[in-house]
Amino acid sequence: MSFQSFHVRRKDREVTDLKxxxxxxxxxxxxxxxxxxxxxxxxxxxxHGYDEAKNCIYFHCASEGKKLVYQxxxxxxxxxxxxxxxxxxxxxxxYTSVHFSGKMHLVxxxxxxxxxxxxxxxxxxxxxxxxLAQIKPERLExxxxxxxxxxxxxxxKGAPKPERLKELNYVIRGKxxxxxx
Ligand SMILES: Cc1cc2nc3c(=O)[nH]c(=O)nc-3n(C[C@H](O)[C@H](O)[C@H](O)COP(=O)(O)OP(=O)(O)OC[C@H]3O[C@@H](n4cnc5c(N)ncnc54)[C@H](O)[C@@H]3O)c2cc1C
Numbered sequence: 001m002s003f004q005s006f007h008v009r010r011k012d013r014e015v016t017d018l019k020x021x022x023x024x025x026x027x028x029x030x031x032x033x034x035x036x037x038x039x040x041x042x043x044x045x046x047x048h049g050y051d052e053a054k055n056c057i058y059f060h061c062a063s064e065g066k067k068l069v070y071q072x073x074x075x076x077x078x079x080x081x082x083x084x085x086x087x088x089x090x091x092x093x094x095y096t097s098v099h100f101s102g103k104m105h106l107v108x109x110x111x112x113x114x115x116x117x118x119x120x121x122x123x124x125x126x127x128x129x130x131x132l133a134q135i136k137p138e139r140l141e142x143x144x145x146x147x148x149x150x151x152x153x154x155x156x157k158g159a160p161k162p163e164r165l166k167e168l169n170y171v172i173r174g175k176x177x178x179x180x181x
Contacts, residue, residue, distance in 0.1 A: 030081075
């Protein structure tokens with residue numbers, strides 16, 4: 001059975017609007033990525049930046065390690081980004097999450113590395129311009145930057161009551177989450 005055969009079962013919670021899905025990827029603080037090599041699963045969480053124009057995720061990591069061994073053997077990944085609004089008094093867990101499938105690549109082109117790190121810093125840093133000014137080209141050359149090209153996205157909004165989300169007034173790093181309004 002292929003991935004295309006599966007759909008979010010709870011139609012009342014399914015989000016199909018691309019902009020809304022992209023907002024989750026742009027706002028989440030990290031993604032969790034599942035990998036597989038020789039029938040052995042593995043999983044890592046990665047601080048990321050989502051590039052809307054290229055529909056891809058950038059991350060950085062050490063130059064060696066298990067995830068890179070997996071990536072070389074099989075670069076297909078499955079991932080998740082979550083906006084976690086927590087547990088409510090009504091015993092609901094309020095979240096919006098995106099699942100994606102894609103392929104993980106290592107970036108070797110220096111100008112793309114610069115771009116990827118900029119996307120990452122603009123998403124995660126409280127003072128991106130200061131952080132970006134500190135990046136030295138020689139350091140960038142030694143930095144391992146990865147890219148996940150997204151092929152498919154699904155989204156589930158686990159927010160049964162919109163008014164409850166408004167009450168929570170969810171804010172990430174000083175930025176209100178549009179999705180929660
Ligand atoms: C919120 C969050 C954000 C993160 N952001 C990044 C990021 O941007 N870039 C990045 O490279 N990493 C990030 N990490 C760490 C990442 O999830 C991996 O743990 C790390 O990248 C090591 O990956 P590796 O495959 O190279 O492991 P290796 O160092 O090769 O380790 C291999 C073995 O160590 C164990 N192991 C590795 N990591 C962990 C762990 N976190 N907890 C328990 N056991 C572990 C596993 O058993 C694994 O088999 C983040 C983690 C969290 C929780």
